Amino acid sequence: MRNPNPSSRTLVASIIVLSVAGLAGLVGFLPTRSGAAEGDVAETWAGTCASCHGAKLTGGQAKSLLDDEWSFGGDDTNLAESIRNGREDAGMPPFGGSLSEEEIRALVIFIREQRKAYERDQTTFAAPEGDTVVESEKHAFRVETVVDGLEIPWSIAFLPDGRMLVTEKAGRLRVVEEGRLAPQPIVGTPEVWSEGQGGLLDVAVHPAYEKTGWVYLSFSDPGKDDTAMTAVVRGRIRDGKWVDEETLFRAPAELYLKGRVHFGSRFVFDGKGYLFFTIGERGHQDHAQDVTRPNGKVHRIHDDGRIPEDNPFADQKGAIPSIWSYGHRNPQGLARDPLTGDLYDAEHGPRGGDELNIVEPGRNYGWPIITYGMNYDGTPITNLTAKEGMEQPVVHWTPSLAVCAIDFYVGDRFPGWRNDLFLSSLAAEELVRLEIEDRKVVHQEVLFKGIGRVRDVVSGPDGYLYVSLEPGRIARLVPAVGAVETR
Ligand code: HEC
CATH class of the missing domain: 2.120.10.30 (TolB, C-terminal domain)
Structure with a gap:
């Protein structure tokens, strides 16, 4: 962070403020582009995952998937594996029997999207006007x-x-x-x-x-x-x-x-x-x-x-x-x-x-x-x-x-x-x-x-x-x- 307190005519290009407090209020679903409707992946999430991880991925019975802290590894392969095979000792059920590989992939993309949208919501970007x-x-x-x-x-x-x-x-x-x-x-x-x-x-x-x-x-x-x-x-x-x-x-x-x-x-x-x-x-x-x-x-x-x-x-x-x-x-x-x-x-x-x-x-x-x-x-x-x-x-x-x-x-x-x-x-x-x-x-x-x-x-x-x-x-x-x- 270069300048946490910019003067009115000076903007810092990006300030990342990750605060856990007020998290729920700040999280918003990423608007889908050009007015496209919420599609299948959001329905899968709502019907299959939200009961434990929360409607907005912020956690509930199970952990938040927005904090970028992963118990079982954070790359795409790890996420897909958690969903496919479950982490049964930890209480995550396997979904490989009910979801196709394509649907699992779409869920991984969805988790990435929501995480990034959450991060952006908490980042201030410069939007220069006039002589700013x-x-x-x-x-x-x-x-x-x-x-x-x-x-x-x-x-x-x-x-x-x-x-x-x-x-x-x-x-x-x-x-x-x-x-x-x-x-x-x-x-x-x-x-x-x-x-x-x-x-x-x-x-x-x-x-x-x-x-x-x-x-x-x-x-x-x-x-x-x-x-x-x-x-x-x-x-x-x-x-x-x-x-x-x-x-x-x-x-x-x-x-x-x-x-x-x-x-x-x-x-x-x-x-x-x-x-x-x-x-x-x-x-x-x-x-x-x-x-x-x-x-x-x-x-x-x-x-x-x-x-x-x-x-x-x-x-x-x-x-x-x-x-x-x-x-x-x-x-x-x-x-x-x-x-x-x-x-x-x-x-x-x-x-x-x-x-x-x-x-x-x-x-x-x-x-x-x-x-x-x-x-x-x-x-x-x-x-x-x-x-x-x-x-x-x-x-x-x-x-x-x-x-x-x-x-x-x-x-x-x-x-x-x-x-x-x-x-x-x-x-x-x-x-x-x-x-x-x-x-x-x-x-x-x-x-x-x-x-x-x-x-x-x-x-x-x-x-x-x-x-x-x-x-x-x-x-x-x-x-x-x-x-x-x-x-
Ligand atoms: C019955 C409750 C439950 C349901 C339903 C559920 N999960 Fe989980 N999930 C868990 C628990 C418990 C964990 C272990 C982590 C924790 O302590 O919360 C977990 C872990 C995970 C992890 C690994 C997190 C890490 O830190 O490595 C991912 C990814 C995940 N779940 C995605 C999903 C997705 C996608 C769905 C829907 C298809 C889903 N979960 C449905 C309870 C659930």
Whole structure:
């Protein structure tokens, strides 16, 4: 705890106050996301477990399951074993005969969710407004509005001359120059299917923009009969118009799908002439395992759209040759480690089980065969969290934060943050700093929470850290007086 008594204009990024007194009053059930109904797992709990452990897991005849103190071990396997085989000497009956392995797994996820919700209820997070200074672990900062009045700003990219490009989900590409939003969007950008999660998605600027002038866009491309699929184009901006457009990725028409969810998508240039991009599984979870479909995949192409000959499925008959890795749910974050070159993706999970992965060619990331989550309605997806031939996440989050964009900080205004990974989240409305060592996340810090859904985070060329906040704001983190420099 850095500062237990913050002054009115100074917030500590997170103060954890775990008090046993008043525990019952503070515990609340985690609201299920996006209004989904309480589902089966809550019913199982109420009907089978609540009589001993309490309706809200706070204990009764048997112990509380919220205090993170475990008599029989606290990892997922121990919890499942306690439920399956019982701890009969201690008075815990076995439920392996009446509950399926999937139901037991859902109960473990449920216990994790409730525990985390309880912990969060007792944690104060910074929610900076105006000129509030946040004292985080390594730096004091303010969140300064750069431009407001946008409509769901999806992605931010910078031109070498300092102008900022912003996509609005509804289909507009906007330009911000010296803090002012140009009133007219760029004319002539592709028509997008702007329904549900679909629309104009990522924007990126070619690494050699000064020579080439290329700007890259990904979007939900409308197909026949109200179908859509993520597509990628590049073009140039000239006199406020989108010109010279080239299509770099467009799936065959018969693979376009109905449905309003999981389009991905983010770009990463790797500095060697390749472009990586992501497509979510479009709500068809089994497609993530099917390499004849583009959805649920990370893709790699040359920056002009050609297929690299050494792509892992380039020679496999029927496969989509741009596929780099598969078994992804909805990867909305993609970033390259500036020190190691490792490619990371952040994936929005189901209820529980958001993931950060290191993406390697040809590998299977497991969705939906393995997952740390369950369905939104509390019914199980599977009891498997690991399987031979499938990759484990670097880290996973239950309950889901609704992870979105990620970026490594490479600026010099926050020296203590250099090369850390920043993660934005939608439902949890958090900006999280992750310290990575040897391909593992060794520390996480919530920098702020609750000032809007955070859809993009970008290490700006001027050394500030930029975020897009819903409903319509681009803001940046700027160092404040009192910044502490460690390391
Ligand atoms: C008849 C009462 C009873 C019922 C019903 C019951 N439990 Fe228990 N449970 C216990 C007791 C007693 C213990 C031993 C710990 C303690 O001293 O409270 C225990 C232990 C546990 C543990 C291990 C805790 C640890 O510290 O390692 C877990 C996990 C657990 N129960 C989950 C459940 C779940 C999930 C259900 C419903 C499927 C359930 N229990 C139903 C009485 C019960």
